[in-house]
Every structure is written in C-alpha cells, then in structure tokens.
Amino acid sequence: MNKVIVITGASSGFGALTARALADAGHTVYAGMRAIATRNAKAAQDAADYATERLVDLRSIELDVGSQASVDAAVARIVEAHQRLDVIVHNAGHLVTGPAEAFTPEQIAQVFDVNTLGTQRLNRAALPQLRRQRHGLVVWVSSSSVKGGTPPFLGPYFAAKAAMDALAVSYAGELARFGVETSIVVPGAFTSGTNHFAHATHAADADVARAYDALYAGLPEQVGEALAKLEPADADVADIARAIVAAVDAPYGQRPYRVHVDPSDDGSGIVSAVADRMRAQLFERAGLSDLLKVVPTVA
Numbered sequence: 001m002n003k004v005i006v007i008t009g010a011s012s013g014f015g016a017l018t019a020r021a022l023a024d025a026g027h028t029v030y031a032g033m034r035a036i037a038t039r040n041a042k043a044a045q046d047a048a049d050y051a052t053e054r055l056v057d058l059r060s061i062e063l064d065v066g067s068q069a070s071v072d073a074a075v076a077r078i079v080e081a082h083q084r085l086d087v088i089v090h091n092a093g094h095l096v097t098g099p100a101e102a103f104t105p106e107q108i109a110q111v112f113d114v115n116t117l118g119t120q121r122l123n124r125a126a127l128p129q130l131r132r133q134r135h136g137l138v139v140w141v142s143s144s145s146v147k148g149g150t151p152p153f154l155g156p157y158f159a160a161k162a163a164m165d166a167l168a169v170s171y172a173g174e175l176a177r178f179g180v181e182t183s184i185v186v187p188g189a190f191t192s193g194t195n196h197f198a199h200a201t202h203a204a205d206a207d208v209a210r211a212y213d214a215l216y217a218g219l220p221e222q223v224g225e226a227l228a229k230l231e232p233a234d235a236d237v238a239d240i241a242r243a244i245v246a247a248v249d250a251p252y253g254q255r256p257y258r259v260h261v262d263p264s265d266d267g268s269g270i271v272s273a274v275a276d277r278m279r280a281q282l283f284e285r286a287g288l289s290d291l292l293k294v295v296p297t298v299a
Contacts, residue, residue, distance in 0.1 A: 002026055002027055002028060003027045003028070003086035003087050003248060004027070004028045004030075004078065004082045004084055004085050004086050004087070005022055005027050005028065005029045005030065005086060005087040005088075005089065005248070006029075006030040006032055006061070006063070006074065006075070006078055006085065006087075006088050006089070006122075006126070007019050007022070007029065007030070007031060007032060007088075007089035007091050008032045008063060008065050008089065008090060008091050008092035008118065008122060009032070009033070009065070009091045009092030009093060010031035010032050010033050010047075010060075010091065011031075011033035011034075011040045011043035011044075012043060013237075014091055014141060014187065014237070014240050014241065015031070015032075015033075015091040015092070016031070016043065016046075016047070017237065017238055017240065017241040018089065018091065018240065018241040018244050018245075019031040019047065019058060020047075020050055020054075020056075020058065020241070021238070021241035021242060021244070021245045022241075022244070022245055022248060023050075023051065023054070023056035023057060023058035024054065024056055025245050025248070025249060026056075027057070027087075027248070028057040028059075028082070029056075029057065029058050029059065030059050030060075030061045030063075030074070030078055031044075031047050031058060031059065031060045031061065032061055032062075032063030032065075032074060032092075033060060033061075033062070033063065034062065034063065034064035034065075034066075034070070035062075035064075036060055036061075036062045037062075043060070044060035047059075047060045048060065061074050061077065061078070062074060065092045065114060065117075065118025065119075065121055065122060066113055066114060066118060066121075067121075068121050068124070068125070071121045071122050071124075071125045072125045074125075075122070075125040075126050075129070076125075079129050084129070084133060085126055085129045085130065085133075085136070086130075086133075086135075086136055086137065087136065087137045087138075087139065087248055088122060088123075088126045088130075088136075088137075088138050088139070089139040089141070089244065090118075090119040090122065090138070090139065090140045090141060090164070090168075091141045092114060092115075092118050093114060093115045093141070093161070094111065094114045094115065094157075094199075094200075094201065095154070095157050095199070095200040095201075096111055096154070096156050096157050096200055096201045096202070096203070097153055097154055097157075097200045097201075097202060097203075097220050097224075098153055098202050098203030098209055098220065099152075099153060099203060099208065099209060099212040099216075100153075100155035100156060101205075101208050101212070102203030102204070102205040102206075102208040102209040102212065103156050103203045103204065103205070104204050104205060107156070107201070107203070107204055108156045108159075111156045111157060111159075111160045111201075112159075112160045112163065114160075115157070115160035115161055115163075115164055116160050116163045116164045116167065119140070119164055119167060119168075120167070123138070123171070127175070127180070130175075130178070130180045131175075131178045131180065133179075134178060134179040135179045135180065135252065135294075136179070136180045136181070137180070137181045137182075137183065137247070137248060137255060138168075138171065138175065138180060138181070138182050138183075139183050139184075139185060139244055139247060139248070140164065140165070140167075140168040140182070140183070140184045140185070141185050141187065141240070141244075142161060142164065142165045142168065142184050142185065142186045142187075143158070143161040143165075143186065143187060144186055144187065144188045144189065144260065144262045144266050144268035144269075145157070145158040145161055145162075145189075145266075145268075146158070146161055146162045146165045146186070146268065146272075147267075147268045147271035147272050147275065148188075148262070148266035148267045148268030148269075148271065149266040149267055149268075151223045151226070151227070152216075152219070152223065153216075153219065153220040153223055154223070165184065168182060168184050169184075169279065172184075172257065172291075173283070173288070173291040173292075176290065176291045176292070176293065176294050177290070177291070179294050179295070180294065181252070181253075181255045181294050182257065183244075183247040183255050183256055183257065183258070183259065184257065184258045184259070185240065185243050185244055185247065185258075185259050185261065186258060186259065186260045186261065186262065186268060186269075186272065187240050187261050187262065188231075188260075188261065188262030188263055188264050188265070188266060188268070189227045189230075189231070189262075189264060189266070190231065190235060190237045190240075190263075227264070230264040230266075231263055231264050234263075235263035235264075239261050239263075240261050243259050243261050246259075247259065252294075253293065253294055253295070257276065258272055258276055260272065280292055
C-alpha cells in the first residue's frame, strides 16, 4: 500500500538514501531539507532527477527542523495535498567532535536543538494528523552510542542522541492507543558512505581544547580511525535505508519496535534488548501491556 512519508535531513547520508529507497518501494516520499533554493539546491535537483529517471514519487520539500514555522508549513503542505500523512521519519542529525568541556553551553544547546528538539517540532506538527487517522508510524533514527560502547570526544552528540532515544521510548507508549506505531532504527558507527564525520562541528573553546591536546594529542583522530578499523569491509550504509523500508512495509501492528544495524557490534544491541525487555515487563506488571503494541484497526 502506498504511504505518504516525510523524512527529515534528507539532503545527504542516511536521509537521502532512505528517501530514495522508500520511493523505490512505491511510496510518496517528501525529502525534507533546509535551504532548498540555496545551499541544498543541488541535493533537491538530484532528488528530482532520481524521481524522473526511476519513475518514482520523490519530492523535496523545504523543512528546517530548527524552525517550528518551517516544519508546520511543510506538514501542512503535505496534508493539504494528500489529506493524510502515514509515516514520519526522524533522521536529521549533526555530529560534533572534541572534548566535552571545550564546547560552550550554546554549542551543546545547538546540538540538542538539531538532534533532539527537531524531533519534537516535527511531532507537534505531524502527530495531530496521525492521531486523527488512528494509524501511522513514527520512525526514529537513533544511534548505537545510546547504549553501546562510547569512545570519548563525541559526548555532546551522544548525549543528544540518548535524549532523542528516550523521547522515542516515551512516545511509543503515549501513541499506542491512538494506533500510531513506533520503530527505532539504531545505526552503528558507519564511518564511510555519509558526510557525518566530514561535516562534524568542533569545540569552540580553543584554550580548553589545547589543554586536553597536551595529554590526548591526536586522540580524536585515533577514535575515528579506530571506529573505521572496527567496521567490516562489507559494511553498507544503505542497510540503514533497507531497515527503514522494511519497517514501513511490515504489516500494521507487526512493525519492529527496535532494529539494530551495527556491523561493528559495539554491544548496543545486547544492552537495548535488556532495557526494552525490562520496559515491557514493567508495563505488564503495571497493567499497561496494551501500550506495548497497537491494536490494528486499519489495514
């Protein structure tokens, strides 16, 4: 069944790959990106060319997760065009590297704004439609850093992703009675195939960074190199897109709650399995087991 989907951060990386994969699967996909007329004009044109060449329904739309007005306008356009919205994919994110102390509070706030608060802006714009429909799916692109091995000098990003994952877990229970499903897709540290590391922001306080560099000289670079070495040669970043397509295409009521795509196997899958099992057991003991799964009412 064709679904109307909006995905954030779709100008490159996981987002661009996922938007194309979902369109190839027969869905109507709105690839959200900011600055379509300027900085991301090429990305938008590339998406349009792909749609024309593959005869798929892939449309770029202006959507800046840092602006509630932008998100509201994008969702309103989609709903006006289709009278429905079936899937939202929270993919937008930004990586930062450096000693945590060297980041100003304003920088860390910006990391949370993109990686965490951006999901809340889209939810506030889109969930009223999904709740009215009494069906839908929210896909959250999390990170294995939330519960897996976490090397140093990536702290603000890890903290923001952990906050986003915690929101996803809470939303899952709060949306279940509205018939809205949750799937949390957890990528590992893919070091190639995206611009995640290449476009990372660095800590602003150079004096503090130099103090750390005296004892940890070159360690941030070593972390990146170490992660790359842990990654198997056949690791394919497109597996993230395939996992999201599989979740979207799974039968309503049977979509996976959490899926790990971590070729380097940093342990996140093991820890998440325990945490998710404890959550389910608590809900059952508290008489809230109906919040663990939606009850299918719409095919």
